[in-house]
Amino acid sequence: MKSCIDPGHGMSNRKLGIYDPGATHFENGFEYQEASIALRYGLALKDVLRAQQLDVFMTRDDETDHTPVGRRASMAKAAGCDVLISLHLNDFDDDTANGLEVLYGNPGSKALAQKLQDALVDVTKIRNRKIKMRTDLAVLKFEGTAVLVELGFIANDQDREKLLNAQIRDAVVHTIAKIVNPEFWFNHG
Template sequence: MRVFLNPGHHPGIDPGAVNRGYGVTEADIARDIGNLTAGYLTAAGCEVKTVQSNNLAGEDAAYTNVCLSANSWPADVFISLHCNAAAPAAQGSEVLVYDKWSPADTLAGCILRQITGSLGTVDRGVKARLGLIVLNSTHMPAVLVEMGFITNDKDCRMLIDQQDELARAIARGITDYITERGE
């Protein structure tokens, strides 16, 4: 199984959401959890490619094109890692897909069950988001994992202090999907 990991945003260029109180950015958290997840997936026998880039689909030629890289590799599944942001009361984990009735929906459910079951985050469900380029411009089952709300103090502490547990949960969700699909 070839797993393409896309930690969201780009450290030093596009920080994504920020929690100024804790001094952390979405780009840095996604990078760190992405690296840990890649290690667990490699140990489980997956071939992993990780690209964190400001260029999702050709908008910044100075950096690797994320969707083109995933499509041309070609990946079997695409996982984009992010931290959600909203009002401070919002919390929990959710996984976004292009189509709710697809293999991506199955993949999303496997990942979300592992995160919420292992870390006890609020289960915000699997949601369809047609307009996200990493979901609508990739040719394999693709999901965008909103690991937690960087703007919520409880979730932010989890994103900082439990990165290894979160990475293991994401990797287990992906391997659950592989097992479920019989691949």
Template sequence: MVLRVMFLLLWLLCPKISWAGDTLGKVVIDPGHGGYDPGAIRKGVMEKHINLAIAQEIGKILKENHVQVRLTRDGDYNLAVPGLHGRDAKRYDIERRIELAQKFGADAVVSIHVNVGRRKCSGAETFYHRQSLRGKLLAESIQRELSGIPYINKRVVKTGSYYILRRTEMPCVIVETGFLNNPQEREKLLDKKYQQMLARAIAKGVINYLQVKDKESEKI
């Protein structure tokens, strides 16, 4: 109860995101896993449900700020075809998500996940492909906002060679919103108000990136 009251107060004190200009761009939000693939599981808590809840909230905030948004899934399913299993199913699923982003003409892709690590690990972190300069800009923009969440463990951006990062043509990042195997963080990740705080930080990072991406990438 104390945790919920704390996050409610913090949420009410958070400044509102506001963009009054024209359409900022197109963004695909990818709630990782889904359907047969639960992602990480700890104490009966499935990653896929947390990913979807946060992704839907991000999409809502971005739409309110004149960003065109597409989610790769809006329910408990994935994009693999029946009959595929294991690695083949996973690759097919991710390829369909990438294809969706390409057809949508996305300016950026943000894939939402939950981490697993050492028991004491905590905090959110953002990954980008080392060869993507704009991916790095997007990751840094999101991570700055995540680090501003009160009491969160401040982590840094990292490079990764995940399939979706390698194969997506437009800037793409993976946001690991917390560590499911950490009991305290798992409790927070299940809290609606904390999910909203994460979503607001990620959305603000995306908006900031869309506002400056062309200008900043020219400096690199």
């Protein structure tokens, strides 16, 4: 079993050679970028999965990896992945919009989406926006189990502060790893 971790956005995501920061939010002179927060979560998740002896493929490891959004699913397939987890933060014009949601692209991915949704809401106490099927998103066209986690809203102060908290990040990546790791379910029911 091999997992693909896809930190959303980044270099060449939408246009070759152009860095896509994803959703951004300015607060006290600092610009928060979805791409860098998602990358931090992705790298932390990679470390936890590798520590559990699980194979991991990263669509991108840093700010310079060229990863067009339309090629990520096929890259994961070519790397031999069974499951793809894309990590994002949500955005909306209204800064009061908040909550966590897990998107999935095919009926076979619904069970994983629901498990992640329940566990991540529990561990973050971020509002439950429920799982949603989305057949239009490129990464969710992955041939296999694929989910896209919208961890919270970058412009919402409560969501963002939680997601920037290292302890919450640690809890989130351990929770995802636990759910993805089949050994855990085998050993712990």
